[in-house]
Amino acid sequence: MQNDDNEQVDQNIAPGAAFDNLEQPVGTKENKTKDIPHVGDNIVYKMKENDTWVKAKVVSKGGKSTGKNWAYLNLQDENEDAQVGIDFAKDVQEWRTAQDVDEVNAVVVPQSRHNENQVKHAKQLEMDNWKSFNVYDEILYSGQKLMSTRWVITEKEMNGERKVKARLVVRGFEEENEVKSDSPTVHKESVRLFLAIASTSEFNIHSIDIKAAFLQGLNIQHEGNDIYLQQHDYTDELKQVDRADIKNGIYPEIVGQLHWIATQSRPDLFFDVLDLSTSIQLSEAKTQSKLNKIIRKAKNNSYRIKYPNLESLKNIELILYTDASYANLSDHVSSAGGYVIFLLGQNGKNCPISWSSKKIRRVVKSTLAAEALSLVEGLDACYFVRSILQEMIKLNAGESIPIKCFTDNKSLCQNIYSTKLISEKWLCLDLASIKESVSLGDITVTWIKTSSQISDCLTKAGADFHPLIKVLCTGKGP
Structure with a gap:
């Protein structure tokens, strides 16, 4: 320097x-x-x-x-x-x-006084501090870009005695590299993958969250070899709303709170929140009734999500359940799609990694198209989860975690494993990507009965959500 x-x-x-x-x-x-x-x-x-x-x-x-x-x-x-x-x-x-x-009593010592013994002593103390705290490394000069420094010497009266302090500062404005100012946060899927790995590896979990920015309301508990996640404290703070609350514009705030709970720990609430957020031109009485119904459901059906010990991270699989409902949202045109992803261990236990309930990205013409697009959405999430997981556990080159998909739409399965063309040309492109992955052995798609489809409650109003809750609470598949 x-x-x-x-x-x-x-x-x-x-x-x-x-x-x-x-x-x-x-x-x-x-x-x-x-x-x-x-x-x-x-x-x-x-x-x-x-x-x-x-x-x-x-x-x-x-x-x-x-x-x-x-x-x-x-x-x-x-x-x-x-x-x-x-x-x-x-x-x-x-x-x-x-x-x-x-700083009212501090003054800058002029350059003309920098040769005084008191100033020299202050400079030496500063250099000793740099050395003792390993602030710098000495390297050979080979023409690299340098940043200059300067001494800032101040004098201040303390307890009737004037003290000289020296600071050697680097002129940061000479740095040409752009300093990153964004503050990225971890993906929800990454946190849940870590919990699954931690329970299997028998890690002790300690969570620190600055000003509760990300894990707001989440409670992580370690019991034996298993880890549990819940938001009971956050959910308990929800209160029933009255007509005055709706008039005062509290509606978006409550929907936001419910959406936060659904995405973090309560997938059984997801479709209810989706239906409410996409509803248009509801009366104040209807809006109040829907909000309070979801709040009661959230408070009366609280549970903990279990991340069981999978015993080993070898021979693990990603399990995907997808479902869709054709033109069932409030505009009677848009369709709802949902999925839930589990990490399945050799011992038959599974850890929930990702779930979603959302409006399918385009208007479709049939139930088959809605189910296909929901499967595509779920597979995209699976590929993302797999890439993170394989990096976390460091799989050997050439190894890949298999993905098993389950749908209760028989027509979708038949079209995936058939060479017969379908009439919807746009849908052909979506099915082609799924067929390619199946032919490469990267994924499998299996038909199951609707009674075994645990993602059913992510796409339909009034669907039984207890089968999904049972899997989340016990860590055992349906």
């Missing part, structure tokens, strides 16, 4: 020019410029009627930015339990941020 120690410092301030106490303002705040604190700022302020400084945090605005109360803010004082409302334009004499207060 290149050190630019001879650079002239703009802040050529002598130590005697430092502010000695809080009464000397860092900067004048003029009301007419609408310069007031921002929400979330930690500040100190004093009212016009006294000279006492008060520490507080800005909690929220008390008026619109363009209204007459533009300067009205709600504060949480450091020594008070209740919030207070203050008009910064009329009532506040002076304010500043907490950072200004912390």
